[in-house]
Amino acid sequence: MLNRYLLGALALLYTTCSLAQVPTIETFTNEMEKQEGFMPFYWDVRKGKIWLEINQFDTELLYYATLAQGVGSNDIGLDRGRLGGEHVVTFRRSGPKVLMVEPNYRYRALSNDPVERKAVEESFARSVHWGFDVVAASNGRVLIDLTPFLMQDAVGAIQALSRTKQGTFRLDASRSAMYLERTKNFPQNTEFETMITLVGDNPGGYLRSVVPTPTAVTMHQHHSFVQLPDDGYQPRAFDPRAGLNGTEFYDYASPVGEPLAKRYLVRHRLQKKDPTAAVSEAVKPIVYYMDPGAPEPIRSALMDGIAWWNQAFEAAGYKDAFQVKLLPPDADPMDIRYNLVQWVHRSTRGWSYGASIRDPRTGEILKGKVTLGSLRVRQDFLIAQGLVAKYEEGQPVSDEMMQLSLARLRQLAAHEVGHTLGLPHNYIASTRDRASVMDYPHPHVDIRNDSTLDLANAYATGIGEWDKIAINYAYREFPAGVNEKDSLNKIITNYLRAGQSFLSDQDARPTGSAHPQAHLWDGGADAVDELERVMKVRRIALNQFDEKKIPVGMPLATLQEVLVPMYLFHRYQVEAASKVVGGANYSYALRGDGQLAYQPVEGGEQRRALRALLATLRPGELVLPRPVLALIPPRPYGISANPREVFRGRTGLTFDPLSPAEAATGLVLALVLDPERASRLEAQRAVDTSLPGLGEVLDALLDDTWKNKVPTRESYQASVRRQTEQLLLQQMLSLAQASEASAAARAMVLFKINELKTWIDQKQFGVDEQHRAHYQFALRRIELFEKGQAEGVTTLQVNDAPDGAPIDSGQDWLEPVCGWEVP
Structure with missing residues (x-):
């Protein structure tokens, strides 16, 4: 014991001496x-x-x-x-x-x-x-x-x-x-x-x-x-139905019968000057500052969109509680006191995103920070260009293209600021009459009676009804004596009665996800109806596609950049319709709230969606108009193409007429035969025989391609059909090897591959040279697959479609406010 005290005294003496020396x-x-x-x-x-x-x-x-x-x-x-x-x-x-x-x-x-x-x-x-x-x-x-x-x-x-x-x-x-x-x-x-x-x-x-x-x-x-904020902030409990982000921690003081996990909403601090008033000014308004580096008219459009949020705060009982201002010249954008919307330049187009600095103890947002990529507006303009441009020498350019671009910027700014206010994505809002800026919107294009395209209603204006609900839940201040928990629950029950809903990233992003109404970049109340309408818009855009889609003096080869978003104008609505196949309706239901927990989509609706998807694979839809093929020369010297923005061909310098069809077909087949969807089809069929199984889906695909009894005599269309058939075989072979697919799904696709092999073996004689080569190539691929040789002719290197998302909105992996965040 004496030695211990002696050592302690020596250590103290050493420390004291050391400090005395400084x-x-x-x-x-x-x-x-x-x-x-x-x-x-x-x-x-x-x-x-x-x-x-x-x-x-x-x-x-x-x-x-x-x-x-x-x-x-x-x-x-x-x-x-x-x-x-x-x-x-x-x-x-x-x-x-x-x-x-x-x-x-x-x-x-x-x-x-x-x-x-x-x-x-x-x-x-x-x-x-x-x-x-x-x-x-x-x-x-x-x-x-x-x-x-x-x-x-x-x-x-x-x-x-x-x-x-x-x-x-x-x-x-x-x-x-x-x-x-x-x-x-x-x-x-x-x-x-x-x-x-x-x-x-x-x-x-x-x-x-x-x-x-x-x-x-x-x-x-x-x-x-x-400096951390004072303890005047009152955390608000998280509810998965409320459409707001949360922060999660574990409270080991919780009684044994209660969950350890505790969740608070992520939100700014906002208090009324007069808590008893129905509408009151805020003690300290939420102010967002716009980066003056954004040029006009872009800057004004962005500030207009950001300012929409005041409509939601007014609905929650505040007057001028949300404001947007230009960042003062002497302000430091890194200063935590400024909620900032920053205009950022990159070498290629990419995501915009909204993030925040928050107090990890409570979820209180201390600084909202939005990053807006400057090249995004150019992609919006490109889409509008493909839809309506008619460049004539010496003639003014239609203002429609710039107006669509600015309308999208307003929505984009509102969307990303929404993340910094605590809102995640709501991907079901597009089916509720565009109820939220927190969805990803595809431009809505109307068809006039003269078959021209109208962009006037491309994007919604103003904050959505869902956004008001979420802000009301997060920020409403309740007078003394009012039960906050009951009042918040009433906000939810009221929106459910009004037909509003909330579904977010995990319900929309995976290609194999199940909900028939939660999608990115889709439109319309019904995914299948909208796909059929979008295909009509696409057809008009392609039939009207000519050299006037680019300004006089531009290399004709650059028409390809304008062509890509027109040819793939349907890509996201295809994704939406594919989720009806093997889909299921469900909600973030809590016990006792009366919401639907889970119900597969009715069989007739699944089959209707499948028919609409098959229609997109028909050669007449996949071939380009021949006048378009004659317009696109190889790239001229000094004018290179960004490989992400054009179709990846196999014909060297010349434009490959089969490459657009390859890209579009690959998109559809990958969605329909996604391993999760294939497994779900077999599972739903096992529970309810009135629903389609994977075998029925494969039969429909094979009957509409390989086994189609209607001959395709036009040579271009026939080549496209043969390509589609080989791509379908490729997708089936891939699914058969997918370890993430269920045993039942893999067994069924192997069975259908064997059936196809027998059919081809019987069909390969008495046809022209192109079809004999086509059939023998397919048989050889199946033979090598059966021998376990995964390389060589077994696998086609399918050229991916050019980049789509972000066609014109905010993040994905870069949006750190999506989903759960823990301190």
């Missing part, structure tokens, strides 16, 4: 520039260092990193303004060291008992982000060298480059430095910015396309230390 802060920083504020710091111009003064220990604050200047490639994802994760941290002193410690807020005890809270804290790991040596001390305050912490790759750029196969990079400290223009101090937040350089060998194509010397990638990373 100078005072005043002496150490005598010739440095001091920045007062939330966390005082000193700029050492001689050493290029930041020295941070810590005057409060074991006090929680918020830290997060941001990419202030990006790389410019949508594929890499390192965009200007990209947010890193939030971290609640404390500075903890241990003798001559200071540790930056993050407590584990995923596991808590919501209890007044400190011992109970301590038990949970000690049961789960924390994270130490950095360790600092004390270099100076005065009256309980210490000074640390923050520079190495600031010079790290805080947003994971090295990992992003590796993940996207752009090379192996490391941070080069000799080419990195502080960036003082955006290193600032404010009363409630302290901001640091660094210019860091990553160096590496063998940079990938994405990087080579956007960096002047791609072995040295320089970007700006921003670090923010922010």
Whole structure:
């Protein structure tokens, strides 16, 4: 025992002596520039260092990193303004060291008992982000060298480059430095910015396309230390039916009979000046600031769309509680005090997205941050160009194309800001008369009596009815004495009675998903009816396609970029209709709320959808008008094509007339014969024999292609049909090998392959040379497949369709507010 006390005394003496040897802060920083504020710091111009003064220990604050200047490639994802994760941290002193410690807020005890809270804290790991040596001390305050912490790759750029196969990079400290223009101090937040350089060998194509010397990638990373909000914010319980994002944690103080998981809504703090008034101004309005870097008339359109949200807040009982303003010239876009809509440039078109910085303890949004890709509007214009353009020399261009583009920008801005207000996607809204800006909208094109196309109703204007419901649920303030839980539940029961609904990403994004009304980029109340209507629009667009779709003086070869979205104008409605096949109606039902839990789509409706999908595969729909084929020459010298924006052909420099049909056919077959859908078809048939099984679907596909009794005599159409038949065989062979498909589905497709083999074997004689070659090729593929040879002629390398999404809206994998987020 004596030895233990002796060791402790010696350790204390050593620590005291060590600290006594360090100078005072005043002496150490005598010739440095001091920045007062939330966390005082000193700029050492001689050493290029930041020295941070810590005057409060074991006090929680918020830290997060941001990419202030990006790389410019949508594929890499390192965009200007990209947010890193939030971290609640404390500075903890241990003798001559200071540790930056993050407590584990995923596991808590919501209890007044400190011992109970301590038990949970000690049961789960924390994270130490950095360790600092004390270099100076005065009256309980210490000074640390923050520079190495600031010079790290805080947003994971090295990992992003590796993940996207752009090379192996490391941070080069000799080419990195502080960036003082955006290193600032404010009363409630302290901001640091660094210019860091990553160096590496063998940079990938994405990087080579956007960096002047791609072995040295320089970007700006921003670090923010922010005072956490006070405890005046009241978290609101999450409800899966409410159409709002949530944050989840585990409360180990929960009674045994209650779930451990606790969920709060993610939302801004908003309070009425007069809580008793039906409509009141807010104590502090929610203000979003627009990046002045967006040019006109784009900027005004974006601000108009953002301002739509005030309609929803008015419906929730607030007056002017949501506002949009232009970012002041002296404001720092990285400052947490500004909810920001940023205009970002990339080398290729890509997603826009809405994210936020929030308090991980409560879900309170502290800063909304929207990133809008500048090239998206050009894709919208391209779609409009293909639909209505008639460029004539010396004649003004129709304003319809720009008006459609601006209308889409308004909706896009509202959509992404909606994410930062706490709303996820609502992909069923398009079937409810475009009830939400949180859906992905396809442009609605009407057909006039003279068979011309009308874009006047392409996109909805104003906030949707669903958006008002969600904002009402998230932000309505209830007077004292009103039961909040009952009032919130009433909002839900009222919207259910009114015929509104909510389904989000997991119900719409997977190609094999089941709900017949939850889709991306679709339109109309009925997926099948709308597919048939969209096919009529597509037919008109292709029949009217000519050289006037591009301005005079443009290379004719660039007609292909305009052609692609016209030829594939139906691609997303095909996806919508495919989900009716093997589909099921369901909801986010809670026990006792009376909603439908699960019910397969009626058999007749599934078969109607299948017939509409088969119609898209008929040669007459897949071939291009011959005048169009005569319009597109090889690319001229110096005018290269982005391979993502054109059909990938097999005929060298010349335009491949079969490649568009290959792309469209591949899309349809991959959707209809998706392994999950195939398995679901067999499962639904097992439960209810009135519903179609996989065998019936395969028979319908084979009867309409291989076994079609109506001969296709026109040579172009006959070639397209043979291509479709080989692609169908390819999809069947792939499904038979799909480990994720059920045994019943794989057994059925193998059975149908064998049936097809027998049919071809009997059919291959007495036909022309092209068909004999076609049949023998198919038989050889099946023979090799049966021998287990997966390569060679067994597998066709199907050319994918050119990029579609984002045709004109906001994220996907880049939208970090989608789905559950945990602190």
